Amino acid sequence: MMLLVTSGVAPYLAQAESILDVGDTFIVPLLLKLAFVLGIFFVVPLVAGYLEHKAMARMQHRRGPVEAGPFGTLQLVADGIKFIQKEDLIPSAADKWVFAIAPGVALVPAMLALLVIPFGPGVFALDLELGLFYVLAASSVSVLGVLMGGWSSANKFSLFGGLRAGGQLIAYELPLILAAIAVAVQAGTLSLVGIVEAQAEFMLFGTGINLWFVIPQLLGFGIFFVAALAELSRPPFDMPIGDSELVFGYMTEYSGIKYAMYMLTEYAGMVTMSALMVVLYLGGWQLLPGVPLPGCEGAGGLFDCDVTGTLLGVVVTFGKIMLLVFVMVWLRVAYPRLREDQLQRIAWQVMVPLALLNLALVTIAKVVY
Amino acid sequence: MTGHDVVFVLVGLLTAGGAVLTVTSKNLMHAALFFAVTLGGIAGVFLPLAADFLALVQIVVYVGAVAVLFMFGLMLTRAPIGREALDGQNRGLAMAVAGGLFVVLSTLVIGAFGDLPTAEVTGPRIDDLGIAIFADWVLPFEVLSMLLLAALIGAIVLARRETGESGEELTVTRIEMAQDRDPDALEREQAALTSGSGGDGEEHA
Numbered sequence: 001m002m003l004l005v006t007s008g009v010a011p012y013l014a015q016a017e018s019i020l021d022v023g024d025t026f027i028v029p030l031l032l033k034l035a036f037v038l039g040i041f042f043v044v045p046l047v048a049g050y051l052e053h054k055a056m057a058r059m060q061h062r063r064g065p066v067e068a069g070p071f072g073t074l075q076l077v078a079d080g081i082k083f084i085q086k087e088d089l090i091p092s093a094a095d096k097w098v099f100a101i102a103p104g105v106a107l108v109p110a111m112l113a114l115l116v117i118p119f120g121p122g123v124f125a126l127d128l129e130l131g132l133f134y135v136l137a138a139s140s141v142s143v144l145g146v147l148m149g150g151w152s153s154a155n156k157f158s159l160f161g162g163l164r165a166g167g168q169l170i171a172y173e174l175p176l177i178l179a180a181i182a183v184a185v186q187a188g189t190l191s192l193v194g195i196v197e198a199q200a201e202f203m204l205f206g207t208g209i210n211l212w213f214v215i216p217q218l219l220g221f222g223i224f225f226v227a228a229l230a231e232l233s234r235p236p237f238d239m240p241i242g243d244s245e246l247v248f249g250y251m252t253e254y255s256g257i258k259y260a261m262y263m264l265t266e267y268a269g270m271v272t273m274s275a276l277m278v279v280l281y282l283g284g285w286q287l288l289p290g291v292p293l294p295g296c297e298g299a300g301g302l303f304d305c306d307v308t309g310t311l312l313g314v315v316v317t318f319g320k321i322m323l324l325v326f327v328m329v330w331l332r333v334a335y336p337r338l339r340e341d342q343l344q345r346i347a348w349q350v351m352v353p354l355a356l357l358n359l360a361l362v363t364i365a366k367v368v369y
Numbered sequence: 370m371t372g373h374d375v376v377f378v379l380v381g382l383l384t385a386g387g388a389v390l391t392v393t394s395k396n397l398m399h400a401a402l403f404f405a406v407t408l409g410g411i412a413g414v415f416l417p418l419a420a421d422f423l424a425l426v427q428i429v430v431y432v433g434a435v436a437v438l439f440m441f442g443l444m445l446t447r448a449p450i451g452r453e454a455l456d457g458q459n460r461g462l463a464m465a466v467a468g469g470l471f472v473v474l475s476t477l478v479i480g481a482f483g484d485l486p487t488a489e490v491t492g493p494r495i496d497d498l499g500i501a502i503f504a505d506w507v508l509p510f511e512v513l514s515m516l517l518l519a520a521l522i523g524a525i526v527l528a529r530r531e532t533g534e535s536g537e538e539l540t541v542t543r544i545e546m547a548q549d550r551d552p553d554a555l556e557r558e559q560a561a562l563t564s565g566s567g568g569d570g571e572e573h574a
Contacts, residue, residue: 095396095398095399098398098399098402128421129494129495130421130422130425133425133429136429137428137433138428140429140432140433141409141428141432143437144402144405144432144436147440147441148402151398151440151443151444159444162444163441163444163445166440166441166444167441169437170434170437170441173433190495
């Protein structure tokens with residue numbers, strides 16, 4: 001619906017043109033963009049999952065998947081086929097409709113968030129003027145799906161898992177948004193493409209040294225990373241599915257394809273959040289600060305690219321995304337799970353004040369310089 | 370009739386349907402979910418009116434926070450999990466109030482704005498909106514935020530009343546856990562509670 005409404009009206013769109021805007025017809029770019037978003041949504045999370053399998057295995061002195069496909073690369077595809085074949089169990093006391101819809105309510109916002117994220121010069125479906133705000137709004141809806149699943153399962157463990165997830169997602173959404181606002185303040189725009197451009201043009205005060213936003217906003221980046229981990233319920237913030245106490249939290253009663261949808265939401269969320277961090281703090285598709293991409297002519301050497309430059313930009317972006325995914329996996333292996341009260345205390349007594357401090361500092365610096 | 374009108378009507382129907390189901394469903398959780406649909410639908414109504422910022426604010430605040438808090442509160446307190454129903458039995462009264470309000474409001478709105486000419490909708494740019502809020506209208510904005518802050522503090526004070534320092538102390542019913550404990554400990558704790566010096570940390574065994 002967003003697509004239908006937006007393509008006709010100019011005010012929704014920022015200036016940047018997508019490479020998928022081909023021809024004069026309405027329907028061709030629309031289909032291309034849908035295919036682009038769905039393709040990324042169903043393929044990149046599998047790559048992230050494979051990376052997690054292999055990296056975790058190495059850190060635990062195992063080999064990880066080796067049988068399915070070369071080096072076990074098709075393990076998650078095989079898992080997907082297995083999930084589709086499984087029996088779709090619904091507990092007899094469960095609220096059937098809510099139980100069935102809940103994984104979709106969690107999944108669709110994760111899919112929608114990918115609509116505006118740029119993966120390279122011109123490689124995005126839409127460059128909304130409100131892109132950053134749109135991603136945060138879309139991801140805030142996922143909580144509903146988790147709460148619905150936790151409640152409708154008619155199971156104590158699920159209910160507690162849903163409650164914990166709800167409390168955690170509400171608590172960590174605030175520092176996440178506050179950290180993102182600080183980036184928007186520094187960049188002077190909410191468009192994700194605009195933020196990449198602003199980073200390419202941001203110079204250290206009074207000099208010609210180009211810096212990514214991660215340097216002046218190291219605190220903000222830390223807050224965003226931790227809050228993103230908590231938003232995704234990734235270890236060490238996986239209290240909602242803490243298997244030593246709650247079986248598997250809100251996912252306890254789910255099996256088959258619905259369970260797979262919850263898992264896909266988590267991995268797609270990892271990719272989305274990593275991509276967002278790349279765009280907000282790590283210079284988007286810029287190789288190194290101050291280094292223009294070969295074949296590009298626009299602002300900061302990052303726009304109006306030829307085929308080589310575009311492909312290189314996409315490779316750089318996905319490289320950075322996978323690097324961040326790897327760090328998330330690393331943290332999962334390295335740290336034990338937090339206790340519920342520690343988790344809430346960190347959110348409200350540490351993260352929120354720090355995020356506010358970061359926002360104040362960035363705003364003052366923006367006004368002074 | 371333009372494409373905007375079609376989208377507007379479809380989303381409007383969805384919103385109205387969600388609203389009707391909110392008040393007719395017998396299960397409190399279902400009502401909360403349909404309420405979330407209604408709130409999301411209102412965001413959808415803003416989109417063809419070129420108010421995309423407002424639409425996103427509606428989603429973040431109402432769907433992502435208010436509806437979630439509703440469900441969170443229901444689950445935390447008295448949600449019947451599974452299929453049980455929890456119904457207020459106030460259907461007739463609610464229908465009368467809602468119908469009366471609808472008649473009054475629609476009469477007022479049509480009477481006030483009915484003969485205005487229609488115009489093509491174009492939204493403002495987001496930077497114009499930001500300048501308007503934080504430069505031209507900064508004083509009302511700050512006053513509003515103070516009002517919200519006061520409401521927030523008031524809510525905390527009310528919520529803490531039963532055990533906190535701000536209200537009267539309630540007599541706490543103790544659950545006797547260990548009979549073989551020091552028998553005088555119970556009296557000492559009760560005395561501390563009734564003398565009014567006890568904080569909220571002392572009522573549990």
